[in-house]
């Protein structure tokens with residue numbers, strides 16, 4: 001089956017992911033998957049990371065506070081996009097000083113991670129410029145840390161995401177802390193389907209609040225011309241219980257299943273590009289500015 005992904009200028013289709021995985025398996029001649037993360041440790045090791053205390057505390061707060069009501073309220077509030085007007089690049093620069101406390105693999109400012117992942121995916125998919133830009137902007141929602149956005153706490157911005165309004169799957173990282181989430185004992189929310197129905201589609205599912213869903217709203221509401229697969233990647237790239245652990249498939253519809261393939265591809269570059277190797281910002285900036293211009297208005301509402 002072919003995934004139709006519109007290429008704004010050529011209108012052609014992107015290769016089927018199954019073909020990609022056969023002919024373009026990582027590592028390609030371009031991006032080589034490293035054995036270890038920025039600290040020389042294995043990736044996503046939540047028990048043995050040098051950052052474990054910080055990471056675990058972040059998830060504990062995340063899991064206790066991300067209730068259905070909290071998510072609904074916060075999404076409505078931030079969905080107004082009435083806090084700031086700025087370009088994509090201005091936002092990238094705002095991320096200069098933020099470090100993600102949920103991440104066991106990296107303690108560099110976020111601007112480094114954005115460029116690292118974009119440059120990595122560009123090596124293996126040189127012609128898919130929409131993927132390069134998707135990587136560059138996928139974590140821009142972390143701007144919610146900024147004082148202009150009320151300085152949301154780390155637990156409301158970063159970390160893996162999961163559906164709220166139905167039972168928390170065991171595969172969620174640090175699942176034990178979800179037992180202290182008020183929804184855990186709420187019979188309306190603690191069954192397999194909770195408030196949802198089988199195959200209802202992720203579009204109808206509320207996810208724990210964070211940078212993914214926020215950036216999705218920003219991109220969509222500002223009329224990006226990026227293809228639907230790009231929006232899906234941005235929105236669900238932290239949904240590891242789905243794209244890594246294969247949980248929650250009963251909530252997906254056909255479109256979600258197609259788009260999921262792209263999240264899986266994207267994740268390789270998001271995760272394995274985390275290293276201490278610095279990218280020369282000034283050197284790559286003109287290329288990325290041209291992509292921003294192609295797919296976004298010059299100023300966006302945030």
Ligand SMILES: O[C@H]1[C@H](O)[C@@H](O)[C@H](O)[C@@H](O)[C@H]1O
Nearest residue numbers: 100102103158159160237238
């Ligand atoms: O710690 C990381 C980080 O916050 C990423 O931005 C997010 O996408 C991942 O899901 C999470 O594990």
Ligand SMILES: [Fe+2]
Nearest residue numbers: 138139237238
């Ligand atoms: Fe992220």
Ligand SMILES: [Fe+2]
Nearest residue numbers: 113138139270
């Ligand atoms: Fe990321």
